[in-house]
Amino acid sequence: MTVNRSDLVASIADKAGLTKKQADDALAAFQEVLVDSLAKGEAVKVTGLFSAERVERAARTGRNPRTGEEISIPAGFGVKLSAGSTLKAAVGK
Structure with a gap:
């Protein structure tokens, strides 16, 4: 659900x-x-629930899954989420 x-x-x-x-x-x-x-670029932390932070991703070389051709993937940003202790305990039951 x-x-x-x-x-x-x-x-x-x-x-x-x-x-x-x-x-x-x-x-x-x-x-x-x-x-x-x-x-x-500020981290957000809700104690016990989660923390979220912006992370930098370096430029890298990837591969087009259809053609197999190498492609250049530019540097950018992503989000990292981490579960807090209360959330971990709730899903661990």
């Missing part, structure tokens, strides 16, 4: 005693802060 955004908003609203609109606004604000912080 997958929890989608509307399921998540409904659960947050129920657990926090908020309306769905308030929960959706809070989730949207969290998403905006997360994206803005990572775009600036």
Whole structure:
């Protein structure tokens, strides 16, 4: 089973005693802060839950899977997510 955004908003609203609109606004604000912080190169850590940080990827040579031709992949950025202790304990049960 997958929890989608509307399921998540409904659960947050129920657990926090908020309306769905308030929960959706809070989730949207969290998403905006997360994206803005990572775009600036700042790490985001929610103790016990997760940490997210922007990581630099070096330029490298890859291979086109259809033709086998070598291609140049430019340097760029990615996101590294690490599970916190509470999250690890929850999925380890």
